[in-house]
Structures are given as structure tokens and as C-alpha cells.
Amino acid sequence: MAEIGFARREGLTRLTHLYQRDPLRVLFPMPAAGDPLLAVLLTTSGGLVGGDRLDIGVGLATGAAAHVSASAAEKIYRSLGPTTEIRQSLSVAGGAALEFLPLETILFDGARLWRETVVELGPDAAFLGGDILVFGRRARGESFTRGFLREVWQVRREGRLVWGDALHLEDDIGGIIEDPACFDGAAAFATMILAPAGREARGFLASAREIQSVATAGELRAGVTTIAGLVIARWLAADAALLRRAYADLACHLRQAAMGLPPLLPRLWHV
Numbered sequence: 001m002a003e004i005g006f007a008r009r010e011g012l013t014r015l016t017h018l019y020q021r022d023p024l025r026v027l028f029p030m031p032a033a034g035d036p037l038l039a040v041l042l043t044t045s046g047g048l049v050g051g052d053r054l055d056i057g058v059g060l061a062t063g064a065a066a067h068v069s070a071s072a073a074e075k076i077y078r079s080l081g082p083t084t085e086i087r088q089s090l091s092v093a094g095g096a097a098l099e100f101l102p103l104e105t106i107l108f109d110g111a112r113l114w115r116e117t118v119v120e121l122g123p124d125a126a127f128l129g130g131d132i133l134v135f136g137r138r139a140r141g142e143s144f145t146r147g148f149l150r151e152v153w154q155v156r157r158e159g160r161l162v163w164g165d166a167l168h169l170e171d172d173i174g175g176i177i178e179d180p181a182c183f184d185g186a187a188a189f190a191t192m193i194l195a196p197a198g199r200e201a202r203g204f205l206a207s208a209r210e211i212q213s214v215a216t217a218g219e220l221r222a223g224v225t226t227i228a229g230l231v232i233a234r235w236l237a238a239d240a241a242l243l244r245r246a247y248a249d250l251a252c253h254l255r256q257a258a259m260g261l262p263p264l265l266p267r268l269w270h271v
Contacts, residue, residue, distance in 0.1 A: 001054065002026050004039050004068070007061035008096075013037045017059070024054060027071065034262045036065035041102065043074060048086075050079025050112055057089045060096035062122070069268055070102035073134075078110035083148060086115040090129070094122035097197065097259055100129035101251055103268070104188070104244060109136050112148040119155045121195055127155075128254055130192035130233075132247055134240045135177055138187045145174030155193065155230060162228040165191070188240035190247050194231035196258040201226040204257060208233060211253050215246035222246065 002024040005017030013036060020026050023045040031038040041056065048054070058068055076084055092098045100119075107113060119127055133151065135144035149169040155162055167189075169176060177183040194204065205226055212222040212233070219238040224231060233250055237243035248265055256263040 001056075002041060003057040003059075005059045005061070006037060006064040006066045008063035008065075013064045013066060016061070023052075024056070029266075031067070032262065032264065032266065035266070036067050036097070036099070036261070038266055039066060039068045040071050040268065041068065042071040047075035047077050048084045049077045050084060051082035053085040053087075055087045055089075057091075058098065058100065059091040060093055060098050062093045063095045064093070065097040067099040067101070067266065069266055071268060073103045074105045076105060076107050076111040076113045078108045079112040079147065081112075083112040083114050086113070088115070088117040089120075090117065090127070091120045092122060092125040092127055095124050095197070096122065097126035098129070099255060099259070100127070101265065101269075102131065104132035104134050104240065106134045107136065107144045107147070107149065109142050109144055110147045111144070114148075114150045116150075116152040117154070119153075119193075119195075120159075121155065121157045123158060124197045125195065126197035126259055127193065127195040128251065128259065130190060130247070130251075132188060132190040132240075132244060134188045135183075135186065138240060143174060143187075144177065147173060149173070153191070153193070155195065155228075157195075157229070163193075163230055163232070183236060186236040186238060188235075188237050188243045190235040190243055192233040192247065192250060192254075194233075194254050194258055195229065196231070199258070201229050201231045204231050204254065207253065207257060208250060211250050212246070215242075215249055220246060
């Protein structure tokens with residue numbers, strides 16, 4: 001379990017609350033010049049097994065700004081039955097700005113994962129976040145063919161649900177991933193969400209599509225749209241590393257265009 005709270009005091013964002021319990025730890029490396037306060041989630045066990053449960057809460061008070069990431073890709077190991085559960089609650093008060101951009105999650109064959117992320121936005125709050133899912137350890141010739149996956153996102157603005165999304169994979173997972181009408185054999189899948197503060201989401205659409213078109217190749221497909229004041233981007237790729245680079249490219253662009261931050265992610269993304 002990890003709870004992190006930030007508030008703006010004397011013109012700076014400061015850590016105001018921290019609770020951590022195994023297997024989660026929170027590190028606070030020095031952010032790069034021009035970047036907000038940085039919090040890094042670390043799983044001390046080196047991965048998650050069936051039956052593990054993580055509860056992660058991040059709260060930003062009015063006017064605060066922070067970036068939350070992870071120290072490394074999260075690994076979900078094969079389970080003999082129990083499901084790994086991850087609950088993420090992200091609260092961004094009015095005028096605050098949160099980036100929630102962990103590294104990818106790798107699903108071993110036979111893994112069982114239920115992950116739910118709820119984003120609560122106050123008036124004029126900004127949010128940039130998402131996730132990358134890798135289907136198996138492809139470098140070892142492994143695919144995610146069996147197990148369980150439920151990935152849920154909810155975005156609420158001033159208490160009202162404005163966007164929800166749920167991915168559910170069970171039973172013939174290998175067949176679903178290989179189906180041309182589904183994932184078409186993709187090795188990785190990603191979603192990114194931008195909630196710009198005080199600006200029209202459509203204003204970011206053309207530039208986001210241009211960034212994606214540069215990265216799109218035979219092994220990578222991408223799309224971006226707007227809904228309910230949000231920018232939603234998706235990727236499918238046969239090469240997880242290619243998707244990761246494309247995801248980072250768009251994140252760099254959006255953090256600069258929407259949040260006025262440097263167009264570079266924390267060093268952890270470049271290790």
C-alpha cells in the first residue's frame with residue numbers, strides 16, 4: 001500500500017502525506033530542471049504474484065503539481081489460481097496538475113491481473129496518464145495465451161463520471177490476441193489520457209495525430225480522439241519497445257503543449 005499527498009505551500013509543491021507498506025516503497029529523486037516534484041513507486045518484491053493486492057493513492061491539493069512514475073516495468077507472474085489486484089486512486093484538486101506515467105506492465109503467460117484506476121478531477125485540474133501492457137515475455141518466445149486480465153479506467157470531473165473504459169480478457173486469450181478483429185497478434189497495447197486544464201481537448205488533436213503518424217510503421221498502429229473534454233490515445237504494436245518509444249514521444253509532446261513542462265520524461269524512462 002502507498003499513499004502520497006502533495007500541497008502547494010509558499011509557492012512550491014511539497015510532500016504533505018506519505019504512508020508506505022511492503023511491498024511498496026516511494027522514492028523521491030531530484031526532478032530535472034523545470035519539472036514538478038517526482039515520486040517513484042518501487043515494488044520491493046521484484047514483481048507480483050497471484051493473491052497480491054496493491055492499493056495506491058495519490059492526492060494533489062489545490063495548485064500542486066507532481067509526476068508519479070515507477071522504478072521499473074511491473075511484472076505479473078504466472079498464477080495457479082488467485083488474482084493479483086491493483087487499485088489506484090488519483091485525486092487532482094482544482095488548479096492542480098498530475099502526471100501519472102508508470103513504466104510498462106509485463107503479463108507473464110498464466111498471469112491473472114485486475115487493475116482499476118480512478119481519476120478524480122477538480123475544476124481546472126490537469127492530468128496526463130496511462131499505461132502500457134505487454135503480452136508475455138516476447139524476448140523469450142512467450143506470449144500471454146492464458147490467465148485473466150481486467151483493466152479498468154474511470155475519469156471523474158467534479159464528481160461526475162465523464163469517461164470509463166474496461167478491457168476484459170479471459171478464456172481463449174491467445175485466440176483473442178491473435179484475432180485480426182481484436183489485437184491482431186500485438187505484443188503490446190497502450191492507452192494515454194490527457195485532461196487539459198482550461199483548454200479545449202480538440203486543440204491538441206491535430207498535433208497528437210502528427211506525432212503518432214511519424215511513429216506509425218508496419219509493426220505499430222495508433223489512433224487518437226477526443227471525448228468529454230479528454231484526449232484519448234491508443235497504440236497496438238508487434239514490438240513492445242517500438243510502442244514504448246512512441247508512447248514516450250507523445251507524452252513528451254503533450255506535457256509540453258498542455259502543461260508547459262519540458263518535452264522530456266524523467267530519466268527512468270530512458271534507462
